[in-house]
Amino acid sequence: MxxxxxxxxxxxxxxxxxxxxxxxxxxxxxxxxxxxxxxxxxxxxxxxxxxxxxxxxxxxxxxxxxxxxxxxxxxxxxxxxxxxxxxxxxxxxxxxxxxxxxxxxxxxxxxxxxxxxxxxxxxxxxxxxxxxxxxxxxxxxxxxxxxxxxxxxxxxxxxxxxxxxxxxxxxxxxxxxxxxxxxxxxxxRDGVTAPEPERRKFVFAPLESAGAVPEDGELEFSEKPDERRDGLFLTTRKFHAARDLKLNAWGREIHIERGERIFLNFRYRFxxxxxxxxxxxxxxxxxxxxxxxxxxxxxxxxxxx
Ligand SMILES: C[S@@+](CC[C@H](N)C(=O)[O-])C[C@H]1O[C@@H](n2cnc3c(N)ncnc32)[C@H](O)[C@@H]1O
Structure with missing residues (x-):
């Protein structure tokens, strides 16, 4: 290969x-x-x-x-x-x-x-x-x-x-x-549909790989139009920590405090x-x-x- x-x-x-x-x-x-x-x-x-x-x-x-x-x-x-x-x-x-x-x-x-x-x-x-x-x-x-x-x-x-x-x-x-x-x-399409469990798992996986578990916080999905041009819609995903966390990202220890938000990947639709x-x-x-x-x-x- x-x-x-x-x-x-x-x-x-x-x-x-x-x-x-x-x-x-x-x-x-x-x-x-x-x-x-x-x-x-x-x-x-x-x-x-x-x-x-x-x-x-x-x-x-x-x-x-x-x-x-x-x-x-x-x-x-x-x-x-x-x-x-x-x-x-x-x-x-x-x-x-x-x-x-x-x-x-x-x-x-x-x-x-x-x-x-x-x-x-x-x-x-x-x-x-x-x-x-x-x-x-x-x-x-x-x-x-x-x-x-x-x-x-x-x-x-x-x-x-x-x-x-x-x-x-x-x-x-x-x-x-x-x-x-x-x-x-x-x-x-108009109308926000709740993200299916498979999508939640996909969106949470990088944090899970760094040691987080679903009970550590909430995933928030929200959609808004992109003001730069009609017809562009942005869905953002955020993780909201419900308690203090210690993540391990490839050997680097990172502390996240309760209440902090982590922006995850976004998606455009058109x-x-x-x-x-x-x-x-x-x-x-x-x-x-x-x-x-x-x-x-x-x-x-x-x-x-
Ligand atoms: C939505 S998936 C689509 C995969 C495939 N084309 C399909 O139709 O099933 C996006 C792909 O882009 C890759 N990708 C995401 N960000 C990237 C980046 N910054 N550089 C290179 N590849 C990236 C991902 O690894 C993934 O394979």
């Missing part, structure tokens, strides 16, 4: 401890420890079912979409996770007689290994890239793994885990003439109009196709420069 490393485990461990000290734990740590990976796999199995039809549809178009590429099709997937959706598309490209090279990009060593191993089981050459996709430099370096024309993927509302105004521009900077970007987004504007008016891409998921919860866009 071949994995290039732009972000080391030592750097992640250091950042994890710093983020708990800062009471603000960003997205990448929610897929890092074995506990988090297990919680994520349970949670994501539902979204995979929701998206299966979309990826079947996209896979049927894989040959047509990449007609101008010639025989070789590099596929670079930002925030690939286990790469389970990606693999449907890779297989369809292989069936269309393309030679595919797959570059899953992720900060989670565990998920990256799964993505590479899965692609290799399908006889697809895979080179994992362990990188931080919130860094414009890491994104550009990862994009440079192959020359244009390339297919970029960003799936599972990965965009919603970052500031979408910054992240859409960062992705667009990677997309050159001739490249394709396939990106999905979760659509905002109206269809807002996500279209982010990709086109804001980031300068053109949408050439869109596929709503069967339940209307996601829309997947095919974009070009």
């Amino acid at each position: 071949n994995i290039e490393v732009l972000l080391t485990e030592a750097e992640i461990a250091e950042e994890f401890a710093e983020s708990i000290e800062a009471r603000d734990v960003p997205e990448k740590f929610f897929y890092w420890t074995p506990l988090s990976v297990r919680a994520w796999k349970t949670l994501s199995s539902r979204s995979r079912e929701q998206m299966h039809e979309t990826w079947e549809k996209l896979s049927r178009k894989a040959g047509d979409l990449t007609r101008a590429f010639g025989e070789n099709v590099p596929v670079i997937s930002f925030g690939a996770g286990e790469g389970l959706k990606d693999r449907l598309f890779l297989k369809a490209l292989q069936e269309a007689n393309r030679t595919v090279r797959y570059f899953p990009v992720d900060s989670s060593q565990n998920l990256l290994e799964a993505a590479c191993a899965g692609a290799e089981d399908d006889d697809c050459e895979a080179i994992g890239i362990k990188a931080d996709i919130s860094s414009p430099m890491h994104m550009l370096l990862a994009a440079d793994a192959a020359e244009s024309p390339r297919v970029f993927l960003m799936t599972g509302n990965t965009l919603g885990g970052f500031d979408p105004m910054e992240q859409t521009r960062q992705i667009a900077d990677c997309v050159k003439k001739g490249d394709l970007l396939i990106i999905d987004a979760k659509i905002h 109206t269809e109009e807002a996500i279209r504007w982010l990709l086109t008016g804001h980031a300068g891409l053109r949408i050439v196709a869109d596929i709503p998921s069967a339940d209307g919860e996601f829309v997947t866009f095919v974009c070009i420069r």
